[in-house]
Amino acid sequence: MIDYRRLRVALLGAGSVGSQVAALLLKHGDELADRAGAALDLVGIVVRDLDAPRDTDLPRELLTTDAESLIVGADIVIELMGGIEPARTLILQALNSGADVVTGNKALLATHGAELFDAADQVGASVYYEAAAAGAIPIIRPLRDSLAGDRVQRIMGIVNGTTNYILDRMDREGAEFADVLADAQALGYAEADPSGDVEGYDAAQKAAILASLAFHTSVPLEAVHREGITDVDQVMMDAARHAGYVIKLLAVCERLTGEFDVSPTGEAISARVYPALVPRDHPLASVHGANNAVFVQAEAAGDLMFYGAGAGGVQTASAVLGDVVSAARRHIAGGVGVGESTRANLPAAPIGHVTTRYQISLDVDDRPGVLATVAGILSEGRVSIATVEQTVLVADAARPQAADDRVGRARIIIGTHTAREQDLSDTVDRLGASGVVRRVVSVLRVEGD
Incomplete structure (x- = not known):
């Protein structure tokens, strides 16, 4: 082996990722040194x-509870503790001592990323934070690098394996x-408290x-509109x-163009997380199980798709070690670190400014004039109908019915043309209060068509 300069890591x-990183560093040290x-x-x-x-046997002499002493003198610090503090x-402390930092801590980056990048x-x-x-x-x-000379217009990503596993099985198995969710918890895909996944918090951090x-x-994380999947049913x-x-x-x-007074270019951005309808012929529709995928649309490069394992100890360790090698190369080459480019300073638009298509499901009275009333409310709200399907709902004959339930019921599923989110939201509120709509069953956005 070549007598390389030695870097302290x-x-x-x-945990599940950290132990795998340690094991791979010890096992493949010579190979990583060559790279x-x-x-x-x-x-x-x-x-x-x-x-x-622990998931992996680690040399006990390497274990310590004294983080501050270990950081002193380190060239590269890998943070895989999770959480905000410590x-x-x-x-x-690591950055101020001159060390490069590799982290997979999405919650910390989403809330304090600007502070950490400024300190670096x-x-x-x-x-470095590929993981x-x-x-x-x-x-x-x-x-950050390959598309730095392009203009990214839009990103759509399945970035949470737990929710994709749940929705995929609901779709394919009924x-x-x-x-x-119980199966996902038994398999280790979901925590005992699954709210971080199913309520969209994890995905929102990644979106930021x-x-x-x-x-x-x-x-900032608070600029990301967030909805979870707990209301999705069969x-x-x-x-x-x-x-x-x-x-x-x-x-x-998404990059938005329009009249945004706080932006000199008239542009703003939208970052949002919610359950959405994706056409079955779209690449994201074929992402099954706990896998992740990110679909990028750039002005010059066009459509790009990144697909693979979104979680798992050894899989995530791969991304961490890639960053470690990059950090080591920077130390050898010398010079200052690569800073983050945040100088565009585009404003974050509220969700109400977003435009997309929608599918609205309504339970209504099955009587003449109801559909015309619904169509009128949509028209008044500047929401244009693309498709309508009505199904008569058969009451359960074995169950006693209240007098107002003896009127027949129907479900109307409306597909809209592109509409502004605020207009759609206001219109749905009016539908719910119209007297002909018994229940707004669901409102789903359509993305990727």
Whole structure:
């Protein structure tokens, strides 16, 4: 082996990803040195409990609970602890000591990314975070580097494996949400408290990161519109299938053009997460199981698709080690770190400014004039109808009915042309209060057609 310069690597966290990173660093050290041009010496691993069971056997002499002492003198610090604190404080300490940082901490980057990048710029260090947005899928570097000379117009991503697993099984097997969620928890795809996944928080954090990169603008987490999948049921699945769609939880990041007074270019951006209808012939519709995919539309490059495992210890470790090699190469080459480009300063538009198509499902009285009333309300709200399908709902003969239930019921499924979100929302409110609509069953956006 060549006598390489040696770089000290400190690892913070030895969970499912951290333990795999450590194991691969120790196992493939010579290979990684050849690729990096430097020997990568794992000098310590910070853990909360020295005696806790781990996915991988790690040398006990490397384990420590003293993170601050380990950071001192490290050239590269890998943060895989998760959470906001103490990860934020430790990363700032590492950067201020001159170390480069590799992290997969999406929650921290979505809330304090600007602070961390600024701290890195002050000392000429770099923060690498390929593992923070889509697991093993290489998407950070393509957005930050390969597409830096292009104009990204739109990103649509399936960036949460748990929700994709749930929705995929509901679509393909006709399974119920609660049953599939229980299976996901048993398989380790979902936590005991699954709200971070099924309520869209995880995907929203990733959307903030992707939008910041794609549009060279710092996008705070609170600017991301978020909806989860807990209201998705088989009625909605069946309606989607019948219309030629599949329901996916999407992170959508989009460049908007219009009259935005706070933007000198008249442009703004939208970052949002919600369950949406995707045409079955769209590439994202074929993303099954717990896989992730990111679909990028750029002005010059056109349509690009990134697909692969969005989670998993060894898969995510691959992305982390790629960043470690990049950081090592920078140390060998010298010079300041690569800063983040956020100088576009585009404003984040509220969800009401977004335009897309919709599918609206309504339970109504089955009597003359109802459809005309519904159509009139939509027209008044500047929402144009593209398709209408009506199905008579048969009452359960074995169940006693109240007097007002003896009027027949029907379900109307309306597909709209492109409409403004605020107009659609106001119109749905008027439909619900119209007296002819018994229940607004669902409103789903259509993306990717």
